[in-house]
Amino acid sequence: xxxxxxxSGKGGTGKTVITASLASLFENxxxxxxxxxxxxxxxLLHPRIKQRHQFSGLAKAWIDPARCTGCGECVKVCxxxxxxxxxxxxxxxxxxxxxxxxxxxxxxxxxxxxxxxEYYISETQYGIMVHAKLGIAEENSGRLVSTVxxxxxxxxxxxxxxxxxIDGPPGIGCPVxxxxxxxxxxxxxxxxxxxxxxxxxxxxxxxxxFGIRVACVINKxxxxxxxxxxxxxxxxxxxLPLLGKFLFDPLVSESIVQGRPLVEYCDNDVARQVxxxxxxxxxxxxx
Amino acid sequence: xxxxxxSGKGGTGKTTVAVNFxxxxxxxxxxSIEKIFFLDCDVEEPNAGIFLKxxxxxxxxxxxxxxxxxxxxxxxxxxCSEVCxxxxxxxxxxxxxxxxxxxxxxxxxxxxxxxxAISEVPRQIGxxxxxxSDRIEFAQGxxxxxxxxxxxxIRNLKKLVLNNSKGxxxxxxxxxxxxxxxxxxxxxxxxxxxxxxPTPFGLNDLQLAVETVRKLQIPMGVVINRSGDSDNLIEExxxxxxxxxxxxxPLNREIAHFYSQGIPIIxxxxxxxxxxxxxxxxxxxxxxxxxxxxxxxx
Numbered sequence: 001x002x003x004x005x006x007x008s009g010k011g012g013t014g015k016t017v018i019t020a021s022l023a024s025l026f027e028n029x030x031x032x033x034x035x036x037x038x039x040x041x042x043x044l045l046h047p048r049i050k051q052r053h054q055f056s057g058l059a060k061a062w063i064d065p066a067r068c069t070g071c072g073e074c075v076k077v078c079x080x081x082x083x084x085x086x087x088x089x090x091x092x093x094x095x096x097x098x099x100x101x102x103x104x105x106x107x108x109x110x111x112x113x114x115x116x117x118e119y120y121i122s123e124t125q126y127g128i129m130v131h132a133k134l135g136i137a138e139e140n141s142g143r144l145v146s147t148v149x150x151x152x153x154x155x156x157x158x159x160x161x162x163x164x165x166i167d168g169p170p171g172i173g174c175p176v177x178x179x180x181x182x183x184x185x186x187x188x189x190x191x192x193x194x195x196x197x198x199x200x201x202x203x204x205x206x207x208x209x210f211g212i213r214v215a216c217v218i219n220k221x222x223x224x225x226x227x228x229x230x231x232x233x234x235x236x237x238x239x240l241p242l243l244g245k246f247l248f249d250p251l252v253s254e255s256i257v258q259g260r261p262l263v264e265y266c267d268n269d270v271a272r273q274v275x276x277x278x279x280x281x282x283x284x285x286x287x
Numbered sequence: 288x289x290x291x292x293x294s295g296k297g298g299t300g301k302t303t304v305a306v307n308f309x310x311x312x313x314x315x316x317x318x319s320i321e322k323i324f325f326l327d328c329d330v331e332e333p334n335a336g337i338f339l340k341x342x343x344x345x346x347x348x349x350x351x352x353x354x355x356x357x358x359x360x361x362x363x364x365x366x367c368s369e370v371c372x373x374x375x376x377x378x379x380x381x382x383x384x385x386x387x388x389x390x391x392x393x394x395x396x397x398x399x400x401x402x403x404a405i406s407e408v409p410r411q412i413g414x415x416x417x418x419x420s421d422r423i424e425f426a427q428g429x430x431x432x433x434x435x436x437x438x439x440x441i442r443n444l445k446k447l448v449l450n451n452s453k454g455x456x457x458x459x460x461x462x463x464x465x466x467x468x469x470x471x472x473x474x475x476x477x478x479x480x481x482x483x484x485p486t487p488f489g490l491n492d493l494q495l496a497v498e499t500v501r502k503l504q505i506p507m508g509v510v511i512n513r514s515g516d517s518d519n520l521i522e523e524x525x526x527x528x529x530x531x532x533x534x535x536x537p538l539n540r541e542i543a544h545f546y547s548q549g550i551p552i553i554x555x556x557x558x559x560x561x562x563x564x565x566x567x568x569x570x571x572x573x574x575x576x577x578x579x580x581x582x583x584x585x
Contacts, residue, residue: 009332011297011463016488037464038295038492058372079393092470097372097393136498139467142435170297170463171331174435193547195302195334202332202432209433223540224547248543256486257517 001156002285003164005034005179007207008189009199011170014219015189017252018274019167020044020261023126025278029163031124032152033131034145034179036117041167044261047122047129055132055147057116057140058096061089067108074100074109092137117144121151128155142174149178172206180212185285187243188216192227197234204240215241215284217277220248243284244277246270289448289457290570291476293500295492297463299482300512300536302329303546304566305460306338307553308480311563312456313422321454323423324447328472329462330413330428330440337549341425343418349428349443350409351392351436356383360404367396367405388435413440437468448475465499473500478574479507480533480566485517490524497528508573510566513538533569534562 006019019041023031033041061082063074068087075083078100082093089100091114101109116139119132130152134141149166156164166183169175180186186207190200200216207214216235221228228245235242247270255265263271263278292305309325316323327335354367354376365378375389376396387410397405413430426447428440448457461472461479473479479500483493493509500507507530511521514535525532536542542559545552552559 010334012299012484037466038297038495040296040488040491043487043491077394077398092467092474095391095393097391097395098370099393099395099398102370102395102399134466136465136495137467137470137502139438141464141466171437172432173331173430173437173468175466176331177433177435191547193543194337194549195332196547198334198337199332205432220543223543227547248540250538253486253513253517253538256488257520259487 001161001163002185003166003183004281004285005166005168005183005186006189007168007176007179007186007203008170009172009203010191010196013189013191013196016040016044016167017256017262018189018217018219019165021263021274022165022278022281024261024263025275026163026165026282028161029127029165030152030156030159030161031127031129032148032164032166033129034148034166034175035169036132036134036141036144036148036175037169039131039133042131043259044256045124045126045129046259047120047124047131049120049122051121053119054115055117055119055144057114057138057143059111060091060094060096060114061098061100061109062112063087063089064108064110067106069106071105073103073105077103095139116140119144119148119151121155128159130155142178145169145175145178146181149181172203176203176206177210180207180210183212186212186214187281188214190216190218190231191220192218192224192231194227197227197231201234215243215281217244217246218242219246221245223248241284243280244273246273289459289476291459291461291473291479292482293461293469293473293479293496294463294482295465295496296483296488299484299489301482302334302338302460303552304480304482304510304512305458306335307551307563308566309339309423309458310551310553311560311567316422319454320456321452324451324455324457325420325423325425325460326444326447326457327427327460328441328444329460330430330437330444331462333427333429335460336425336427338551339420339423339425341418341420343416345417347415347417348411349413349415349440350411351390351439352394352407353387353390353392353410354385354396354405355408356385357404357406358383360402362402364401366399366401370395370399391436412436415440415444437462438471441468441471445471465495469499470503473505474503476505478570479505480510480570481507482510482512483521484513485511485515485521487520490520493521493524497530506574508533508569511535531569531573533573534566536562
């Protein structure tokens with residue numbers, strides 16, 4: 001079983017559109033959406049939720065005003081500036097370290113469970129999909145990503161799936177690191193803008209840092225052919241296989257509006273390029 | 288005054304709108320504005336510098352403090368690992384392991400160690416780079432490769448707001464998403480501009496961003512980027528929610544091309560300049576009365 005993660009560093013380069021097309025083109029797979037902050041894959045794959053599970057983040061501090069003597073010890077030890085001068089905890093700043101609770105001389109502080117989000121096991125016409133929704137303004141998206149990954153793996157093993165196809169989050173921090181852990185390949189979606197290149201290179205470095213194999217695709221490559229050439233050279237110099245190049249086409253946007261995977265919505269040049277990429281990818285994974 | 292540019296979804300044009308807004312303000316600024324600061328708080332993938340091309344004059348290290356255990360003083364009692372909420376420290380029979388990447392730097396282990404065997408040492412997670420781009424004071428955070436925690440870097444960048452006078456305008460480029468780094472970047476803003484695109488992805492993520500900004504009770508408005516035939520998708524939602532649409536920037540290949548080269552569109556065409564004139568005007572109209580007085584003369 002192979003796990004394929006689609007990432008990009010920069011947001012909006014086409015990760016979800018490409019993931020949805022892979023979901024349509026690959027056989028016998030489990031699908032996972034690890035962009036738990038702003039999940040969009042469901043808008044193309046239309047999952048029917050079969051199981052809904054609570055996800056608890058780290059418990060956060062709460063100060064019982066009836067017990068609090070106002071000694072101020074908690075304010076002094078909190079490194080996150082989460083406790084006000086009136087001895088109220090700001091749950092957004094609190095990182096759940098519990099130092100205040102241990103320090104409080106009158107046991108006025110308790111840790112309250114924090115429902116940080118939900119995750120779902122769903123059915124789609126393309127197979128089982130595991131996805132999630134992080135609560136607004138919550139932390140710990142990395143842990144929720146790990147939960148989604150864990151569940152996807154359980155179902156993949158149970159169903160003897162050949163692939164897990166994972167839509168990744170933007171950036172290079174905590175949720176990306178959790179998405180990368182133990183995948184067989186990270187497909188980095190690059191776009192030929194200076195921002196797109198810089199961001200894709202940073203996230204490729206992160207993948208390398210954790211010993212994960214990287215392959216690239218260039219989306220909207222005709223927006224700037226000079227930059228596309230820069231990317232091609234960079235891939236060559238760094239020994240990164242370039243598995244696909246896709247044209248800029250307004251029909252891609254239209255396929256999103258219609259809520260369908262691109263390769264099913266149309267059969268034009270860009271759709272053919274994505275299909276070709278899927279073939280290249282399968283071949284590459286079998287080596 | 289702080290104006291932040293956020294989106295929920297990545298790649299909708301936050302940086303484009305924020306950068307051009309900053310340039311517009313810097314070119315039309317009068318004496319009531321002391322300084323214009325641009326803070327790139329997308330520390331995982333900072334891109335504003337590509338467009339503003341600042342001259343960086345100062346680089347500061349951002350560290351978090353992680354435990355270092357003096358094994359000669361340690362009695363292996365296990366207190367440190369008991370108090371650690373992040374499983375970042377493990378006590379064995381005659382050794383103590385610290386998992387640096389998991390440590391949040393809360394200081395609990397050293398505080399509660401009964402034999403004072405734990406001291407704290409700095410570990411760099413990223414840098415803050417400061418400089419100037421024409422008439423804009425520029426600062427960006429840059430998270431080191433392999434580091435997980437963006438929030439401490441953002442917190443550090445935002446110290447610039449505290450350390451400068453209220454007569455300045457701070458323009459904040461916010462990372463995508465809705466979780467802790469976003470909150471850290473947005474909070475204390477006087478106004479948040481949400482940049483979206485007229486697709487179901489754009490709408491879905493805009494809704495999440497709106498909930499986030501509401502939770503922080505910050506006034507907001509929407510910019511529709513890559514505007515075109517499907518705008519009603521966003522407009523209808525904004526109407527129902529009572530959120531003003533501030534400006535529409537059309538979907539066009541020329542804009543995408545200038546973007547790809549790192550050229551701010553405001554310097555390209557009069558028509559593009561007008562988008563940002565309108566944006567400034569609309570933000571002023573939609574801010575609370577109190578804040579309008581502060582910058583009325585812009």
